[in-house]
Amino acid sequence: MGEGTTVAVIGLGALGLVSLKNLAEEGYVVTGFERNGYVGGLWNYTEEDKTSVLQSTIVNISKERGCFTDFPFERDVSSYPSAAEVQAYLLNYVDHFKLSPNIRLNTCVKQVRRDQVRNKWALDIEGAGPEHFDKVVIAIGMNSIPNIPVVEGIESFGGVCVHSRAFKRPDDFVGKKVLIVGLGNTGADTATSLIGYAEEIFIAHREGTIILPRVVDGKSLDHSVNFRLTKLQDFMNDHFPDFAEKNLNKFVKKIQDKAFTIDPKWNLSPAPSLKQSVPVVSDTLVTAFESGSVQPVSALRKVVQENAVELADGTHLAVDSIIWCTGYKTHFGLVEDEYDPTKRTTAQWAASRGSNGKPLPRLYQNIFSLERPDSLAFMGTVAFPNPAFQIYDLASMALAQVWKGRSSLPSRASMEAAVDAHHEWVCGLARRGSVYPGIVKPQEWMRWVNEAAGTGVDEYLGYGWKGWAFWAREPRFCNLLMTGIYSPHVFRVFDGKKKKWDGARLAIERANEDVKMKKVKLL
Incomplete structure (x- = not known):
């Protein structure tokens, strides 16, 4: 499934753009809708009463770690790009992947509703009649309603x-x-x-x-995070969660106190x-x-x-x-109530002091509608300490593979139970203090998304036979992936369900070479 299946992506900020691109490359007929006259969402500075960066904004994560999986920043861009450079990067992304024909600007979707007769989703377009699609991705609602x-x-x-x-x-x-x-x-x-x-x-x-x-001794702080350390932290979180939490807090505070x-x-x-x-x-x-x-x-x-x-x-x-x-309240009001995942926020969450009056969406893996997982998904409700561009690149790759039938979802009852358990965990955090509603357990979510997207990362950089075979065949490159910069391009290196990028290896080697040659400077 994929070829000939129509998909509407509503909202063309960074999350909508990467979703549009990843679905289109799997053969879906994708149309992206954006109410503004530009793509890029909040990265496009505007003085209008809309969410946007400041003109002085500099990103908090390096370009080497904060890019999409198959599209690095230009080499002459500073390691910590300005907001204007990120917006230029997104426009270049559109051009590189030839997404413009799939994009409709200045088009406001007023409501998304289920047309039971046609067995499709109806999008009510402002100033026009309804348009129908097989599937819908909602990529707006995270930063639209001020809290x-x-x-x-x-x-x-x-x-x-x-x-x-x-x-x-x-x-x-x-x-x-x-x-x-x-x-x-x-x-x-x-x-x-x-x-x-x-x-x-x-x-x-x-x-x-x-x-x-951002920078310590001329080195980007986030360059010290590598794949091997991440896997060690995952192991500790799985088996010794309290110790792992305490140790991470202590380690990061030491970095603060040194700086x-x-x-x-x-x-x-x-x-x-x-x-x-x-x-x-x-x-x-x-x-x-x-x-x-x-x-x-x-x-x-x-x-x-x-x-x-x-x-x-x-x-x-x-x-x-x-x-x-x-911050903002997650708002999916353009979806009719029956399918709006924020309409079933629990009393337990609402009563937790750390909820801060924000809704807690009920979504499987913080992506899939429980009512219509085969045709309705939401981007923007996954959060953990990882670059957002990478998270949603992976999320939309996984979405494409699930909808294509190459990866499967559990039963409705199992998904409901998983969401219940996840929300119980989130509410536990919220009783301790403020928490973002989209928070997930990093190690669990990453294992799921790697398997669903078919990145091959856990197999080829793991301790199974594929991992040992890769190390024997490519020891230098394997070591670079494990201990070098934790580059998003690692998710496009190996064969798997998702599309492999032939330029991934060169991009990873080049990024590591570049940061060795010169110290990072801020704007």
């Missing part, structure tokens, strides 16, 4: 109060006393971008965080476990804390006057601007 906490007295606040989605220009806050709510990567970027513009900058947090640099001197007065420790959160990656935030340019404060409790707030520790601050860096 704004309910704060006592907020209606009396007299100043500017916006979500980070609406924050575009720091010079709009010249002379302002700004309170940023949320110490994640968005909060850190927002705070440091305001330096030199705002009179005072406060960043409120309730749980602390780990802060990591930065963290003042106890900032209350960053104890930080949430890396099992359920990601560190802040910033080369300038600690310096800003040290200089007082940005002041870390405790969590926002309530608004007490039109220009004053009270914090959790009882402190009162005079502020005239609040910026919510509190």
Whole structure:
């Protein structure tokens, strides 16, 4: 199955583009719908009230690890690309794989509903009649609805109060006393971008965080992660989960403390476990804390006057601007309720303090609709410490193979049970603190996706006969894959269900050579 089967991909940010490409290369007749006049989603800077990067944004993961599996960044792009360079990369991706004929811009899908008579999905298009498809991939909804906490007295606040989605220009806050709510990567970027513009900058947090640099001693921090270390961590997570969690937290904190001197007065420790959160990656935030340019404060409790707030520790601050860096709610409202995976969020999740008012989608492997796994899938609801481009490249490769019949799904009852067990685990994390609803167990999800996509990685880099045969035949290259940069191209090296990329080996060798020849420099 594949040839002649029609698929609609709704949303053409990075996740939608890679889904469109991976399905098209398996023979599906794919049409991508994008309501904007451009592809790339949030990577395309816009001053409109839409989710986008800042003009000053630099990615938090190196290009060597953060690219798609069969398309590296250009060699002259810095190791940590700017947002504009990532957007150019995505446009080059479209051109390289000749995706333009499959793309329809300025086309708004108002609703996705099941046409039982035709046994197809009907897409209601704004300004046009419905169009019908055999299968649908929803690649929007993750970063469209701002998540704004309910704060006592907020209606009396007299100043500017916006979500980070609406924050575009720091010079709009010249002379302002700004309170940023949320110490994640968005909060850190927002705070440091305001330096030199705002009179005072406060960043409120309730749980602390780990802060990591992008580069240590001229070497990208993420280049120290290799395939062998990842497999060792997977083994520890499988067999000694508590020890593995504690050891990872301790190891990463050592990296932080070697790079930065963290003042106890900032209350960053104890930080949430890396099992359920990601560190802040910033080369300038600690310096800003040290200089007082940005002041870390405790969590926002309530608004007490039109220009004053009270914090959790009882402190009162005079502020005239609040910026919510509190993330987004997953929203799949364009899918009719029967098939919307966010409509069955459990009371257990909603009652957990770490849910933060966000829904918890019910999806098998955080991808497949439980009601229609053979024809409805969602991209954007898988999260763990790994590059997002790589995650969704693999997810859409697996999706293509499942829908093609080369890989299978368990029964509906088994999938429901798996989701129940997974949600029980997620709720357990949420009782400890904040957690992203799309979180998965890395080792389990990666084993599943490698098998479903047919990458061959676990076989050829494992300890079975294929692994030993590969090592005997290619010892130098095998060692490079195991101990060199953990390149996304490794998933296209071997024969398997998915399409092999003949350029994967050269790309991996070139990336390792490039980082040895020169130290990484930031923009």
